Amino acid sequence: MKIKNVVLEKPVLTYGGKYDKTKVVSPHVIRLHKNYYLMYYVGTSCLPHERKGYRILAAVSKDGLNFVKLDKPILSHQQKDHKYYSPHIVKLDNRFLLYYAEGHSGKYVINVASSNDTCKFNPIRENIIPLTPPLFCRSAHTKSNLRTTR
Numbered sequence: 001m002k003i004k005n006v007v008l009e010k011p012v013l014t015y016g017g018k019y020d021k022t023k024v025v026s027p028h029v030i031r032l033h034k035n036y037y038l039m040y041y042v043g044t045s046c047l048p049h050e051r052k053g054y055r056i057l058a059a060v061s062k063d064g065l066n067f068v069k070l071d072k073p074i075l076s077h078q079q080k081d082h083k084y085y086s087p088h089i090v091k092l093d094n095r096f097l098l099y100y101a102e103g104h105s106g107k108y109v110i111n112v113a114s115s116n117d118t119c120k121f122n123p124i125r126e127n128i129i130p131l132t133p134p135l136f137c138r139s140a141h142t143k144s145n146l147r148t149t150r
Helices: none
Strands: 023-033 036-044 054-061 083-092 095-104 107-115
Touching (some): 023 083, 036 083
Parallel strands (some): 054 083
Antiparallel strands (some): 023 036, 036 054, 095 107
16 A cells, blocks of 8 residues: 555544534544545544543544544443543454553543454453553563552
8 A cells, every 4th residue: 555645625524423522533544445444533522511421433544534433432431531532443353452541539540442343342341451550661671660550
């Protein structure tokens, strides 16, 4: 695939949909086929009078530049303070793993969900990795500084 330098006249995705009225952030794009791109991103409709949190949403594109949003959230929660961040998708054999940060009341963890079709994800609850102070701030590459958290 030859990549050209392109100056875009408009963003590839904007806020303003049913589930992302106020914000779209944290995009991650995966190329599934020659002319099929799938973007996972975080959107929110958190207006002051609403009780809705940050959701993981998806959009599709044939060229990687013009995306169309899917109708329903990939992951969503009804609590106002519940948030999903930083989706990242990995294809493993015939399934997809969606890694994401999830938080409520100031406490955040990294979770993973699994899907066979890229749209219906089921959280894998036994693989939760709590976030700790960043290891990269310390000498993280020495064996004594690496630790497993639960």
